Amino acid sequence: MPELPEVEAARTVLAGALRRRITDVDDRDDWVCRPHRPGDIAAALKGGRLTGAHRIGKTMWCDTATADGDAGPALGVHLGMGGRIVVTDSAAQRPRQGTREAGWDRFTVTFDDGGRLRLVDKRRLGRVRLDPDLSGLGPDAEGLAPAVFRERLLRGRAAVKTRLLDQSVIAGVGNLLADETLWQARIDPRSRVRDLTRTDLDRLHRNLDRALERAIAHGGVHTGEVIEHRRPGGHCPRCGAELAHGTVGGRSTWWCPRDQA
DNA sequence: AACAATGTTCAGTC
DNA sequence: GGACTGAACATTGT
The missing domain is CATH 1.10.8.50 (Helicase, Ruva Protein; domain 3)
Structure with a gap:
């Protein structure tokens, strides 16, 4: 699904996950999280918070703050050919184990209130990475002169x-x-x-x-x-x-x- | 079974 | 070196 309009909608969803303390990160999918190694993204984010949600074209990223309140690495998110962002507010809304959708979770951030941020992507062409390189992107297609x-x-x-x-x-x-x-x-x-x-x-x-x-x-x-x-x-x-x-x-x-x- | 799929990237060519 | 092309990538649905 994701072209600019869908990604902008996803960015709005991401923005709903800001300011909560990150207690856990599942970055075990080494294809989606390449070139990072499993645990790298978790180590960078645990204890911190997401502080902003941005987008250029189809690429999104979140600003982060560390546990000390310093600026942390940006968390880049790309939906690939069919990824979706799902944010839940509490443990009560978690997908049940064994649910089909849970099998397509490629990256998950868990917050201190039990809520989660998930990248759901059956095709697995989505990507998550720290400090994504945005230099190859032209200006956003919206609002060009x-x-x-x-x-x-x-x-x-x-x-x-x-x-x-x-x-x-x-x-x-x-x-x-x-x-x-x-x-x-x-x-x-x-x-x-x-x-x-x-x-x-x-x-x-x-x-x-x-x-x-x-x-x-x-x-x-x-x-x-x-x-x-x-x-x-x-x-x-x-x-x-x-x-x-x-x-x-x-x-x-x-x-x-x-x-x- | 074979092929296409709303995306990006990499190797190869001009 | 830059611009361009086609295959590859992982997976699902038809």
Whole structure:
């Protein structure tokens, strides 16, 4: 699920776990917590608190304070392809042992009130790490100035969808949001950015803003207008043409061959 | 059984 | 060295 709108919702959930003392950390999943070793994250966090929840694109992190109140390492969290953040307020809300969901817990922080912060991720592509490197991320996709959007996209020559998906160009756009935005803007995902006019790029930017706003308001990128039609035999909800399917930027891509030309 | 999946990263190529 | 491409990653659902 997670693209910018979902991750922003997850960040809000994270923010509900701030200020409580950390009594235990389960970081035994060495794949999700790589390159740390089991126990490293626990040692860094136990006795301290989470003090802030932030996000750029699809990457989240929490500020931390140590038991002494000094600044601790940041706790980076990425949801990968399907991770979720679940915060409970007390022991009473813990998932029962043996519950299916409990089997997908990849990282857990337990607080002194019995509440927990869990990364639930069946695909195990989520990541947790201390002091995550954010230097490779471009500016967050929300609230970009039109000139910045144009300038950053035009730095490369790949297909426009590939540029949108590149997190170092702008951060937060995923596969569904890219397809929705390009469909709304009536731009062929395979177009080279250098072949687009300034008018095209500004229209693309406006539609990215709208798609983001809409997804946040409606509860996720899956609520996009064209998303439900992204399947074999799906038709364009605007003109009725059968959607075309292919691979762009290494990702499954659906577009209307009639009005995204 | 084979393949695709809302993401990132790494090795290889130009 | 930078930009770009495709496979790999772990796991589930179809």
